[in-house]
Amino acid sequence: GQSLEQPSEVTAVEGAIVQINCTYQTSGFYGLSWYQQHDGGAPTFLSYNALDGLEETGRFSSFLSRSDSYGYLLLQELQMKDSASYFCAVPDSNYQLIWGAGTKLIIKP
Amino acid sequence: EAGVVQSPRYKIIEKKQPVAFWCNPISGHNTLYWYLQNLGQGPELLIRYENEEAVDDSQLPKDRFSAERLKGVDSTLKIQPAELGDSAVYLCASSSDKELYNEQFFGPGTRLTVL
Numbered sequence: 001g002q003s004l005e006q007p008s009e010v011t012a013v014e015g016a017i018v019q020i021n022c023t024y025q026t027s028g029f030y031g032l033s034w035y036q037q038h039d040g041g042a043p044t045f046l047s048y049n050a051l052d053g054l055e056e057t058g059r060f061s062s063f064l065s066r067s068d069s070y071g072y073l074l075l076q077e078l079q080m081k082d083s084a085s086y087f088c089a090v091p092d093s094n095y096q097l098i099w100g101a102g103t104k105l106i107i108k109p
Numbered sequence: 110e111a112g113v114v115q116s117p118r119y120k121i122i123e124k125k126q127p128v129a130f131w132c133n134p135i136s137g138h139n140t141l142y143w144y145l146q147n148l149g150q151g152p153e154l155l156i157r158y159e160n161e162e163a164v165d166d167s168q169l170p171k172d173r174f175s176a177e178r179l180k181g182v183d184s185t186l187k188i189q190p191a192e193l194g195d196s197a198v199y200l201c202a203s204s205s206d207k208e209l210y211n212e213q214f215f216g217p218g219t220r221l222t223v224l
Protein backbone atom coordinates (compact mmCIF):
# COMPACT_ATOMS: atom_id res chain seq x y z
CA GLY A 1 0.00 0.00 0.00
CA GLN A 2 0.86 3.67 -0.08
CA SER A 3 1.38 5.93 2.91
CA LEU A 4 2.78 9.38 3.49
CA GLU A 5 4.00 11.08 6.64
CA GLN A 6 4.31 14.78 7.20
CA PRO A 7 4.35 16.89 10.38
CA SER A 8 0.92 17.98 11.53
CA GLU A 9 1.96 21.53 12.30
CA VAL A 10 4.89 23.85 11.70
CA THR A 11 5.35 27.37 13.07
CA ALA A 12 7.58 30.04 11.54
CA VAL A 13 8.12 33.79 11.58
CA GLU A 14 7.18 36.18 8.81
CA GLY A 15 10.11 36.74 6.47
CA ALA A 16 11.84 33.51 7.49
CA ILE A 17 12.35 30.22 5.66
CA VAL A 18 10.47 27.04 6.51
CA GLN A 19 10.80 23.45 5.33
CA ILE A 20 7.93 20.95 5.34
CA ASN A 21 9.04 17.35 5.08
CA CYS A 22 7.27 14.37 3.58
CA THR A 23 8.27 10.73 3.64
CA TYR A 24 6.42 8.16 1.61
CA GLN A 25 6.03 4.44 1.15
CA THR A 26 4.87 3.31 -2.25
CA SER A 27 4.88 0.09 -4.22
CA GLY A 28 5.93 2.06 -7.28
CA PHE A 29 6.94 5.68 -7.69
CA TYR A 30 5.34 8.09 -10.13
CA GLY A 31 6.21 11.47 -8.65
CA LEU A 32 5.58 13.66 -5.61
CA SER A 33 3.20 16.60 -5.68
CA TRP A 34 2.57 19.44 -3.26
CA TYR A 35 -0.67 21.31 -2.76
CA GLN A 36 -1.63 24.32 -0.67
CA GLN A 37 -5.02 24.71 0.98
CA HIS A 38 -6.20 27.76 2.87
CA ASP A 39 -8.87 27.28 5.54
CA GLY A 40 -12.21 26.84 3.82
CA GLY A 41 -10.58 26.90 0.40
CA ALA A 42 -9.74 24.48 -2.36
CA PRO A 43 -6.42 22.65 -2.65
CA THR A 44 -4.16 24.42 -5.15
CA PHE A 45 -1.34 22.70 -7.00
CA LEU A 46 2.13 24.00 -6.13
CA SER A 47 4.72 21.67 -7.59
CA TYR A 48 5.59 18.22 -8.88
CA ASN A 49 8.87 16.30 -8.69
CA ALA A 50 9.44 13.19 -10.76
CA LEU A 51 13.24 13.21 -10.56
CA ASP A 52 15.72 13.81 -7.76
CA GLY A 53 16.71 17.35 -7.02
CA LEU A 54 15.31 20.78 -6.38
CA GLU A 55 12.56 22.46 -8.38
CA GLU A 56 12.20 26.20 -7.81
CA THR A 57 9.12 28.29 -8.48
CA GLY A 58 9.44 31.77 -7.09
CA ARG A 59 9.50 31.70 -3.30
CA PHE A 60 8.57 28.02 -3.22
CA SER A 61 10.90 25.12 -3.95
CA SER A 62 10.36 21.40 -3.77
CA PHE A 63 12.99 18.73 -3.32
CA LEU A 64 12.93 14.99 -3.94
CA SER A 65 15.24 12.13 -3.03
CA ARG A 66 13.87 8.89 -4.44
CA SER A 67 16.54 6.77 -2.74
CA ASP A 68 15.39 8.11 0.65
CA SER A 69 11.65 8.16 -0.25
CA TYR A 70 11.70 11.71 0.97
CA GLY A 71 10.80 15.14 -0.22
CA TYR A 72 10.29 18.58 1.17
CA LEU A 73 8.66 21.87 0.35
CA LEU A 74 10.72 24.96 1.07
CA LEU A 75 9.02 28.31 1.50
CA GLN A 76 11.21 31.42 1.56
CA GLU A 77 10.48 35.01 2.59
CA LEU A 78 7.38 33.86 4.39
CA GLN A 79 4.33 36.07 4.15
CA MET A 80 1.23 35.96 6.31
CA LYS A 81 -0.76 34.81 3.29
CA ASP A 82 1.32 31.62 3.26
CA SER A 83 -0.54 30.49 6.39
CA ALA A 84 -2.30 27.39 5.12
CA SER A 85 -2.16 23.61 5.11
CA TYR A 86 0.31 21.94 2.80
CA PHE A 87 -0.22 18.43 1.46
CA CYS A 88 2.17 16.07 -0.22
CA ALA A 89 0.66 13.48 -2.52
CA VAL A 90 1.86 10.54 -4.58
CA PRO A 91 -0.02 8.66 -7.29
CA ASP A 92 -0.56 4.93 -7.29
CA SER A 93 -0.45 2.72 -10.37
CA ASN A 94 -4.07 3.64 -11.17
CA TYR A 95 -3.28 7.36 -11.47
CA GLN A 96 -5.00 7.93 -8.14
CA LEU A 97 -3.40 10.51 -5.85
CA ILE A 98 -2.78 9.34 -2.29
CA TRP A 99 -2.57 12.31 0.06
CA GLY A 100 -0.78 12.95 3.30
CA ALA A 101 -2.75 14.30 6.25
CA GLY A 102 -1.36 17.78 5.69
CA THR A 103 0.90 20.17 7.56
CA LYS A 104 -0.66 23.28 9.03
CA LEU A 105 1.77 26.18 8.64
CA ILE A 106 1.36 28.89 11.26
CA ILE A 107 3.16 32.15 10.58
CA LYS A 108 3.78 34.64 13.33
CA PRO A 109 4.51 38.32 12.72
CA GLU B 110 -10.55 30.61 -17.92
CA ALA B 111 -13.24 29.62 -15.43
CA GLY B 112 -12.24 27.23 -12.69
CA VAL B 113 -14.03 24.19 -11.37
CA VAL B 114 -17.52 25.13 -10.26
CA GLN B 115 -19.37 23.35 -7.49
CA SER B 116 -22.76 23.85 -5.94
CA PRO B 117 -24.07 24.20 -3.38
CA ARG B 118 -21.25 25.54 -1.22
CA TYR B 119 -22.98 24.51 1.98
CA LYS B 120 -25.70 22.00 2.73
CA ILE B 121 -27.33 21.08 6.02
CA ILE B 122 -29.67 18.11 6.09
CA GLU B 123 -31.09 15.68 8.59
CA LYS B 124 -29.91 12.09 8.59
CA LYS B 125 -31.70 9.73 6.24
CA GLN B 126 -32.40 12.57 3.81
CA PRO B 127 -30.99 12.53 0.27
CA VAL B 128 -28.50 15.12 -0.97
CA ALA B 129 -26.86 15.88 -4.29
CA PHE B 130 -23.75 17.83 -5.26
CA TRP B 131 -23.01 19.24 -8.68
CA CYS B 132 -19.68 19.90 -10.36
CA ASN B 133 -18.71 21.54 -13.63
CA PRO B 134 -15.04 20.96 -14.44
CA ILE B 135 -12.72 23.21 -16.38
CA SER B 136 -13.70 23.26 -20.03
CA GLY B 137 -11.88 20.58 -21.98
CA HIS B 138 -10.79 18.59 -18.94
CA ASN B 139 -11.54 14.93 -19.59
CA THR B 140 -10.74 13.61 -16.14
CA LEU B 141 -13.00 14.41 -13.18
CA TYR B 142 -12.54 13.40 -9.57
CA TRP B 143 -14.81 13.44 -6.55
CA TYR B 144 -13.06 13.54 -3.18
CA LEU B 145 -14.18 13.55 0.41
CA GLN B 146 -12.18 15.58 2.91
CA ASN B 147 -12.58 15.38 6.67
CA LEU B 148 -11.26 18.11 8.92
CA GLY B 149 -7.52 17.86 9.38
CA GLN B 150 -7.13 15.18 6.73
CA GLY B 151 -6.13 15.02 3.12
CA PRO B 152 -8.68 14.41 0.38
CA GLU B 153 -9.77 10.82 -0.19
CA LEU B 154 -10.81 9.77 -3.68
CA LEU B 155 -14.38 8.57 -4.09
CA ILE B 156 -14.58 8.19 -7.85
CA ARG B 157 -12.67 9.13 -10.97
CA TYR B 158 -14.14 9.65 -14.43
CA GLU B 159 -12.42 9.56 -17.79
CA ASN B 160 -14.94 11.38 -19.97
CA GLU B 161 -18.25 9.71 -19.08
CA GLU B 162 -16.72 6.45 -17.86
CA ALA B 163 -16.18 5.78 -14.16
CA VAL B 164 -12.73 4.17 -14.17
CA ASP B 165 -12.05 4.05 -10.44
CA ASP B 166 -14.96 3.85 -7.99
CA SER B 167 -13.49 1.35 -5.56
CA GLN B 168 -13.70 3.83 -2.67
CA LEU B 169 -17.31 4.82 -3.32
CA PRO B 170 -19.76 3.35 -0.76
CA LYS B 171 -22.15 2.06 -3.36
CA ASP B 172 -24.93 1.20 -0.95
CA ARG B 173 -25.67 4.89 -0.46
CA PHE B 174 -23.48 6.88 -2.84
CA SER B 175 -23.95 7.22 -6.57
CA ALA B 176 -22.42 9.43 -9.22
CA GLU B 177 -22.92 10.19 -12.86
CA ARG B 178 -21.19 12.18 -15.55
CA LEU B 179 -23.56 12.25 -18.46
CA LYS B 180 -22.04 13.54 -21.72
CA GLY B 181 -18.63 13.60 -20.09
CA VAL B 182 -18.88 17.18 -18.83
CA ASP B 183 -20.56 18.05 -15.55
CA SER B 184 -21.13 15.52 -12.83
CA THR B 185 -23.46 14.84 -9.91
CA LEU B 186 -22.67 13.00 -6.69
CA LYS B 187 -25.61 11.77 -4.64
CA ILE B 188 -26.00 10.35 -1.16
CA GLN B 189 -29.17 8.54 -0.22
CA PRO B 190 -29.79 8.20 2.63
CA ALA B 191 -27.26 10.43 4.37
CA GLU B 192 -25.72 9.36 7.67
CA LEU B 193 -24.15 11.42 10.43
CA GLY B 194 -20.69 10.21 9.40
CA ASP B 195 -21.11 11.68 5.93
CA SER B 196 -20.54 15.17 7.28
CA ALA B 197 -17.46 16.39 5.42
CA VAL B 198 -16.34 18.57 2.54
CA TYR B 199 -16.95 17.07 -0.88
CA LEU B 200 -14.43 18.28 -3.41
CA CYS B 201 -14.55 18.03 -7.15
CA ALA B 202 -11.38 18.27 -9.23
CA SER B 203 -10.42 17.95 -12.86
CA SER B 204 -7.33 17.45 -14.94
CA SER B 205 -6.88 17.73 -18.68
CA ASP B 206 -6.25 14.00 -18.96
CA LYS B 207 -5.23 11.04 -16.83
CA GLU B 208 -1.55 11.53 -17.65
CA LEU B 209 -1.64 14.88 -15.82
CA TYR B 210 -3.10 13.44 -12.62
CA ASN B 211 -0.38 15.11 -10.54
CA GLU B 212 -1.80 18.55 -11.33
CA GLN B 213 -5.45 18.63 -10.45
CA PHE B 214 -7.64 21.70 -10.30
CA PHE B 215 -10.10 21.79 -7.44
CA GLY B 216 -13.43 23.44 -6.92
CA PRO B 217 -14.29 25.22 -3.65
CA GLY B 218 -16.11 22.15 -2.33
CA THR B 219 -19.48 21.53 -0.73
CA ARG B 220 -19.50 21.45 3.05
CA LEU B 221 -22.12 18.91 4.12
CA THR B 222 -23.49 18.82 7.64
CA VAL B 223 -25.76 15.92 8.55
CA LEU B 224 -27.79 16.45 11.73
